[in-house]
Amino acid sequence: xxxxxxxxxxxxxxxTWAPSPAELADLELLLxxxxxxxxxxxxxxxxxxxxxxxxxxxxxDWPVPVTLEIPVALAAMIDPGDPTRRTLVLTDTEGAPxxxxxxxxxxxxxxxxxxxxxxxxxxxxTHGVFRRLRRTPAQVRAALDDGxxxxxxxxxxxxxxxxxxxxxxxxxxGAKLLLLVPVAGPGPDGLPPExxxxxxxxxADRLPDVEVVAVPIAAPSAGGLDEIRDALLRGRVMENYGxxxxxxxxxxxxxxxxxxxxxxxxxxxxxxxxxxxxxxxxPKRFRRVAMTPDEINELLDDGSQLPEWHTPxxxxxxxSRQRPPRDTxxxxxxxxxxxxxxxxxxxxxxxxxxxxxxxxxxxxxxxDVVRRExxxxxxxxxxxxxLNIRRxxxxxxxxxxxxxxxICCPIAPYAAARATARAQASAAGAGFVLVYVATxxxxxxxxxxxxxxxxARAGLITGMTGIDDPYEEPTDADxxxxxxxxxxxxxxxxxxxxxxxEGWIAPRTRT
Numbered sequence: 001x002x003x004x005x006x007x008x009x010x011x012x013x014x015x016t017w018a019p020s021p022a023e024l025a026d027l028e029l030l031l032x033x034x035x036x037x038x039x040x041x042x043x044x045x046x047x048x049x050x051x052x053x054x055x056x057x058x059x060x061d062w063p064v065p066v067t068l069e070i071p072v073a074l075a076a077m078i079d080p081g082d083p084t085r086r087t088l089v090l091t092d093t094e095g096a097p098x099x100x101x102x103x104x105x106x107x108x109x110x111x112x113x114x115x116x117x118x119x120x121x122x123x124x125x126t127h128g129v130f131r132r133l134r135r136t137p138a139q140v141r142a143a144l145d146d147g148x149x150x151x152x153x154x155x156x157x158x159x160x161x162x163x164x165x166x167x168x169x170x171x172x173x174g175a176k177l178l179l180l181v182p183v184a185g186p187g188p189d190g191l192p193p194e195x196x197x198x199x200x201x202x203x204a205d206r207l208p209d210v211e212v213v214a215v216p217i218a219a220p221s222a223g224g225l226d227e228i229r230d231a232l233l234r235g236r237v238m239e240n241y242g243x244x245x246x247x248x249x250x251x252x253x254x255x256x257x258x259x260x261x262x263x264x265x266x267x268x269x270x271x272x273x274x275x276x277x278x279x280x281x282x283p284k285r286f287r288r289v290a291m292t293p294d295e296i297n298e299l300l301d302d303g304s305q306l307p308e309w310h311t312p313x314x315x316x317x318x319x320s321r322q323r324p325p326r327d328t329x330x331x332x333x334x335x336x337x338x339x340x341x342x343x344x345x346x347x348x349x350x351x352x353x354x355x356x357x358x359x360x361x362x363x364x365x366x367x368d369v370v371r372r373e374x375x376x377x378x379x380x381x382x383x384x385x386x387l388n389i390r391r392x393x394x395x396x397x398x399x400x401x402x403x404x405x406x407i408c409c410p411i412a413p414y415a416a417a418r419a420t421a422r423a424q425a426s427a428a429g430a431g432f433v434l435v436y437v438a439t440x441x442x443x444x445x446x447x448x449x450x451x452x453x454x455x456a457r458a459g460l461i462t463g464m465t466g467i468d469d470p471y472e473e474p475t476d477a478d479x480x481x482x483x484x485x486x487x488x489x490x491x492x493x494x495x496x497x498x499x500x501x502e503g504w505i506a507p508r509t510r511t
Contacts, residue, residue: 014087015077025184025216032136041068043105043116063232075113097123129194133214141242148175151243157199161290164276165264177210184216190426195322202314326503330400331431335409340444342483343437347409349492360405380463386417393421400430413471436477443484
């Protein structure tokens, strides 16, 4: 798409905004032309028309809303009716300019303003892993030339069964291959996008006449009308990149106006000669079927080698590097429970035990210490409590990303905040173990080492978890301990035994 061609003074004086990660991904696709015929973000009128009729206001068929929301205060600086005041500069998360947007529509939406209008390239702020693979549809089409092109959106690593399916389909229709690798976020199995790209490249040399392109397209929705719309969007993107046919490998794929959908055959490994063939051509007694993602992950977690009959060695090496055995992989041990429940005592006992053996590098993030060193100034409002947990989760995930063990023991009363911490660890390629210290409130009040419950009962402080602020009990804890029923030392042993049983630490010597 052509770059910004308006007066430079409009850009110098224009307000700036850093969109969310999802909006930045849409922006990159818009600028590249992958969302053609869209030239920018949709305004409220197009969104309303799309939801009621499946078409934009000008009659264009389009599957999903592509929108941008900005704060009300920022929108007040923009006037869609004034050519000198309707320019908005969009930046990356670090503030480097990416695009200029001509705002033609601004409408209240929830707590912000929905703005629509065309975008054009401005600045050079776009960056990311594998930039050389983030090519535009025009560049890819030029490399493909004319003829049939089989497109595949590769959400997961390609093992031998998937490679056999793709090669068979391409040869059947006499097509070149186009692999689009989503890089907007982790894949369905939590694999980071850069690792997915490396795994796909490791398998690509086994495919004939193939183009590999990294695209910041989001993971599809699960179920219902949204899944269908996302599939339609993926079909549009594939068509814009030059695909004439698509192979549905893992997710729903619905064709665009000119695409034909191929349903892959089921392939099986023939133990007689070590070849992958259509399953119906292999007698059952000689047949091995594809491994499931869970089976693959179990082997990786145990440090076992992926069998070569199923996974090319280069792909296996990449997956082993990204998902090392549990006893060497970083993980987050997250304790939650009421104030006075004993979680800090138990967490410290676990940390001491592991430091004694030296088998793990331990970073201890106690709730009180974090409040003082990392989250000073935050209140005990729900918003600030969530922010506190996000900060703890981010630091813990970074520790675990590099192979360390981060032990956290905040109160963490809200389920959504705990889920965020779990997601942060997963995005870092790390494990996450949740320990719920379920000591009852009345016992915690009797202990009341800090005198907080007494102050809350007396009305001297507010926002005390368990008194005038709720504690949402975890339903997804990996282990539940009650320090009112068993000793702290026993609770420590229970947690250590769980970690050993799950493979995160060496087996414990039982006494």
